[in-house]
Amino acid sequence: MMINVKATKPEAAEPAAVDPYRFSEEPKNSRWPFAFAAMLMGVALYIKSMFPGWSTAGAEARPEANPDDGAGKGNIPADASPLRDAGMQYTPEEAPKDKAEPAEGPIGSGARLFDLHGPASFEAIVSPEFDLMDYASFGPISAGPFNFAGPFMAANDNPAPGTADPGGGEAGGENPNPPDSPGDPDDPDGPDNNEPGDEDEEEINRAPRVNGPVYLADVGGCAIALIGLTDLLANAVDPDDDTLSVTNLTVSSGMLTATLGGWLFDSAGYGPVTVTYEITDGELSVMQTAHFDVVRNSIAGTSGDDLLVGTECGDDIDGGDGHDNIDARGGSDTVLGGAGNDHIVAGAGSDIVFAGLGDDIVFGGDGDDWISGGEGDDRLFGEAGEDTLFGDGGADYLSGGDGKDLLFGGDGHDHLSGDGEDDRLLGGDGDDELAGGDGDDVIMGEAGADLLRGDSGDDTLSGGEGKDHVHAGTGDDTVIGDLDGANDSYDGGEGVDTLSYAASMETVAVYLDDGVAEGEEIGTDQVSSFEVVETGAGDDELLGSSAAEMLLGNEGDDYIAGEDGDDVVDGGDGCDTLSGGEGEDEVYAGAGDDTVAGDLDGANDTYDGGGGIDTIDYSAATASISFDLVSGTISGVEVGEDTISNFEVFLGGSGDDHFKGNAGGTFSGGGGNDIFEFEALSAAGQRVAYEILDFMAGDRIKVSRYEIFEEVMDSLEDRFEEVYGEGIDQDDLPILISHEYTGNVRRTLVEADLDNDEYYELVITISGDSKIAVSETV
Numbered sequence: 001m002m003i004n005v006k007a008t009k010p011e012a013a014e015p016a017a018v019d020p021y022r023f024s025e026e027p028k029n030s031r032w033p034f035a036f037a038a039m040l041m042g043v044a045l046y047i048k049s050m051f052p053g054w055s056t057a058g059a060e061a062r063p064e065a066n067p068d069d070g071a072g073k074g075n076i077p078a079d080a081s082p083l084r085d086a087g088m089q090y091t092p093e094e095a096p097k098d099k100a101e102p103a104e105g106p107i108g109s110g111a112r113l114f115d116l117h118g119p120a121s122f123e124a125i126v127s128p129e130f131d132l133m134d135y136a137s138f139g140p141i142s143a144g145p146f147n148f149a150g151p152f153m154a155a156n157d158n159p160a161p162g163t164a165d166p167g168g169g170e171a172g173g174e175n176p177n178p179p180d181s182p183g184d185p186d187d188p189d190g191p192d193n194n195e196p197g198d199e200d201e202e203e204i205n206r207a208p209r210v211n212g213p214v215y216l217a218d219v220g221g222c223a224i225a226l227i228g229l230t231d232l233l234a235n236a237v238d239p240d241d242d243t244l245s246v247t248n249l250t251v252s253s254g255m256l257t258a259t260l261g262g263w264l265f266d267s268a269g270y271g272p273v274t275v276t277y278e279i280t281d282g283e284l285s286v287m288q289t290a291h292f293d294v295v296r297n298s299i300a301g302t303s304g305d306d307l308l309v310g311t312e313c314g315d316d317i318d319g320g321d322g323h324d325n326i327d328a329r330g331g332s333d334t335v336l337g338g339a340g341n342d343h344i345v346a347g348a349g350s351d352i353v354f355a356g357l358g359d360d361i362v363f364g365g366d367g368d369d370w371i372s373g374g375e376g377d378d379r380l381f382g383e384a385g386e387d388t389l390f391g392d393g394g395a396d397y398l399s400g401g402d403g404k405d406l407l408f409g410g411d412g413h414d415h416l417s418g419d420g421e422d423d424r425l426l427g428g429d430g431d432d433e434l435a436g437g438d439g440d441d442v443i444m445g446e447a448g449a450d451l452l453r454g455d456s457g458d459d460t461l462s463g464g465e466g467k468d469h470v471h472a473g474t475g476d477d478t479v480i481g482d483l484d485g486a487n488d489s490y491d492g493g494e495g496v497d498t499l500s501y502a503a504s505m506e507t508v509a510v511y512l513d514d515g516v517a518e519g520e521e522i523g524t525d526q527v528s529s530f531e532v533v534e535t536g537a538g539d540d541e542l543l544g545s546s547a548a549e550m551l552l553g554n555e556g557d558d559y560i561a562g563e564d565g566d567d568v569v570d571g572g573d574g575c576d577t578l579s580g581g582e583g584e585d586e587v588y589a590g591a592g593d594d595t596v597a598g599d600l601d602g603a604n605d606t607y608d609g610g611g612g613i614d615t616i617d618y619s620a621a622t623a624s625i626s627f628d629l630v631s632g633t634i635s636g637v638e639v640g641e642d643t644i645s646n647f648e649v650f651l652g653g654s655g656d657d658h659f660k661g662n663a664g665g666t667f668s669g670g671g672g673n674d675i676f677e678f679e680a681l682s683a684a685g686q687r688v689a690y691e692i693l694d695f696m697a698g699d700r701i702k703v704s705r706y707e708i709f710e711e712v713m714d715s716l717e718d719r720f721e722e723v724y725g726e727g728i729d730q731d732d733l734p735i736l737i738s739h740e741y742t743g744n745v746r747r748t749l750v751e752a753d754l755d756n757d758e759y760y761e762l763v764i765t766i767s768g769d770s771k772i773a774v775s776e777t778v
Contacts, residue, residue, distance in 0.1 A: 221313025621653030
């Protein structure tokens with residue numbers, strides 16, 4: 001049964017409260033809400049009939065809307081609207097002005113059963129508050145036996161957009177609940193839409209929101225990648241459905257360039273990259289980050305014969321089995337050739353190549369490359385850059401190319417070529433052939449019967465174990481003699497070359513004039529064209545040749561003779577016996593009590609005794625020699641004019657020698673009538689001691705104006721009396737003569753107090769018991 005309500009007093013239609021929220025073009029309404037509303041209205045009428053006191057007779061005056069009551073608890077501030085917080089936005093359109101309010105009128109014959117000026121009281125029930133953020137979207141719900149396909153809304157909310165509007169002023173139809181009129185007593189807190197100057201509230205803009213950082217796909221190598229706007233907005237939403245944009249981009253490494261549809265990223269190296277930016281709706285913005293990694297490109301072959309081409313970036317290439325042809329191109333690549341006879345071109349960049357099994361050919365290209373040939377007879381070319389090459393197993397050929405290269409032959413009979421610059425070559429096991437090429441190379445043959453060629457440059461070469469042949473080539477080279485007992489062959493070639501047996505601990509004998517070096521440790525080696533030879537810790541023997549050489553004894557009691565040529569002789573540590581031979585020689589005795597034989601070649605030599613008690617020996621001379629120890633020179637017809645220093649013992653020859661000193665020492669005049677002229681130091685309180693080993697008749701000692709000689713005949717005694725007179729008082733002389741006896745050793749001491757201060761600043765010890773006479777020159 002349907003009850004139609006008609007107005008008894010037509011009134012001007014007022015805009016319904018729901019009209020401002022209606023869409024201008026409403027879709028076809030669903031009938032389910034109206035059926036549910038009709039059911040509720042029937043229940044209300046039934047309850048009303050049971051309690052007649054609730055009804056009112058006659059029209060009731062509507063309360064005036066209070067314009068100051070907008071803050072009542074029935075209103076929700078715009079800035080706190082749960083609809084706005086949920087990201088939902090509705091744009092109300094103006095209500096039609098020609099719509100009339102439903103007229104009021106009695107129901108049946110008498111008083112009204114309910115007020116028709118607004119919704120029934122049960123429609124004004126306030127639903128519990130809930131946050132629409134938790135219900136971003138809704139689907140159909142089921143309420144008991146009813147199923148609604150329309151949107152779910154609170155009891156005090158506006159009708160669904162699909163609800164039909166009653167026409168004219170009549171109630172009924174599909175909408176049994178007429179809209180509230182302004183000031184309806186059932187909605188005292190409702191808004192007054194008729195208030196003069198009342199306008200729609202201004203909407204509040206809400207900031208964009210992000211749901212965690214963005215993770216982009218990894219970028220390979222030095223490739224340029226496009227980052228789109230949609231990529232950066234992947235985890236961003238705007239509650240107001242505003243259009244979003246990206247601003248203020250920064251990148252942790254590499255470079256970003258804006259382009260149509262996004263940004264181009266150019267990497268600067270491998271590793272993680274972070275893009276930091278702002279997401280904005282035009283007014284408000286939030287910070288966001290995007291992350292990705294710059295990784296190496298990976299290229300994998302098959303078990304067949306592959307053709308693999310890399311990029312200009314750093315690639316990881318695995319050829320796998322098969323005879324592969326690999327061109328890595330630019331970048332610092334890692335290449336695995338795998339099994340098979342591979343052909344690998346590493347290209348530019350500092351590459352790492354493992355050729356693997358098989359007879360491989362590898363070209364390193366530009367850059368500092370690391371190449372391993374693996375098993376098989378490989379051909380490895382480092383080319384430009386400072387390369388490291390490993391032949392590994394097999395008979396390999398290694399070429400360093402330009403740059404300072406490091407080559408390891410490994411097992412097998414290998415051929416190593418350093419080519420340009422300063423290279424290091426190690427042959428490893430096997431009978432290897434090593435050539436340094438240009439530059440100052442280090443070449444080690446190691447085990448096996450090796451052939452070493454230094455070529456040009458100042459090279460260092462060592463044959464290692466086995467019977468080796470070493471050709472130093474041009475330049476100032478150093479050849480290290482092997483201590484393997486094998487018979488090696490060493491050729492210094494051009495330049496000032498060194499043959500070193502410095503590591504030897506046993507005696508080594510080197511005869512350069514004969515071209516032989518022999519010893520228990522070294523075997524019997526053939527040596528030639530060396531200008532410097534050094535031995536080790538044993539008691540060694542070194543004899544030079546007719547050429548100019550440097551002979552170094554190092555440790556041990558060595559015998560070294562320079563022979564012909566302008567030689568340099570250095571005894572090193574130990575008690576050495578040294579001679580320069582013919583030519584203008586330099587002899588350095590070094591530490592230890594050494595003996596240096598003065599050369600009788602008439603050349604001007606230089607002798608340095610070094611540490612210890614050293615002896616300069618001219619005992620082989622037959623002509624007179626002058627020893628001027630004050631100026632540090634020794635001269636004579638046979639000896640030339642030699643320069644001496646740091647000697648303590650001086651031996652003259654069979655001629656009439658003249659010794660002059662002021663700093664003490666031990667002297668032996670040898671044969672002839674020798675003169676020993678001694679001076680005291682000028683510094684007061686310092687005593688100077690001289691020792692004469694063979695003071696004989698005919699020798700004289702000169703001390704200041706006094707001459708001291710051995711009294712052996714009457715004529716000398718007569719001369720003594722002529723000088724001093726028969727009545728001379730010996731106690732007045734400044735010279736004191738005494739004798740000492742210690743066991744079988746007899747010595748005569750001559751002491752002089754030349755300044756009469758009762759301090760004898762000069763003492764001369766003469767071996768033997770001599771009768772000394774003193775004369776004063778007038």
